[in-house]
Amino acid sequence: MKTLSRLLTGAGLVTLALGAPLAGGAQAQEVASSAITAGHTLLNVNAQGSSTREPDMAVFTSGVTSQARTASAALADNSKAMTGVFAALKKAGIAEKDIQTSNLSVSPVYSQPARKPDGSYDANERTIVGYQVNNTVTVRQRKLDDFGAVIDALVSAGANEVNGPTFTLSQPDAAQDEARVEAIKEARRRADLYAKAAGLRVVRIVSIAEGGGYVPQIRAKSDMIRLSAASAPAPVAAGELDVTAQVAVQFELAP
Secondary structure, eight states: OHHHHHHHHTTSSOEEEESOOOOGGGGGOOOOOOOOOTTOEEEEEEEEEEEEEOOOEEEEEEEEEEEESSHHHHHHHHHHHHHHHHHHHHHTTOOGGGEEEEEEEEEEEEOOOOOOTTSOOOGGGOOEEEEEEEEEEEEEEOOGGGHHHHHHHHHHHTOOEEEEEEEEOSOOHHHHHHHHHHHHHHHHHHHHHHHHHTTOEEEEEEEEEEEEEEEEEEEOOSOEEEEOSSSSOEEEEOOEEEEEEEEEEEEEEEO
């Protein structure tokens, strides 16, 4: 403790940086040291706070992949199937604002060239035998209890691709603010700890910088959503979300 005290006060103005570097934008942002009273010490503390919420929205993708001998035929088949997908989503109660086309592609389908005795083949021997069209939409499901019914409706309507879901919060601001408060509390707790260990006291907060952003970390829980689209319902755990906030706080310490 004496050694730490001499480190803090022996040279007058000393800056200590404690904690891991902040993630995201804060890494590229250096907090400028502010002027403090002569003989005092500037302490830098990086801290993180979190809050836990149950997700209230799921985001997933669904679509149709079609193949035909010509590009126009593949596109026509795909468009017909996707019309059914859009109708199924609307009938399931998904609002138009929650449906967004995320991919539409047309690509050739090549034949497989004959392999030589050594297992190799000449790629130039490939010929176009058809075309493939993929149309994918990103969907926001706001009623999690209806998730299984929506998937069932999509498959019944002709969707042959479903990926996801990613669980999230429709309104994360309250959880983010709670995490910010916890981050400041943690920074102050650690500042008091280091100040006491050095025989000093916290005078004031000099500056606060926020880093990172809305970073939901999923934690599993027992509640499950059952998908009725398959013959054997697939269990999907909604889990919980840890929303985090990171701060860099400068404290002025004095004897």
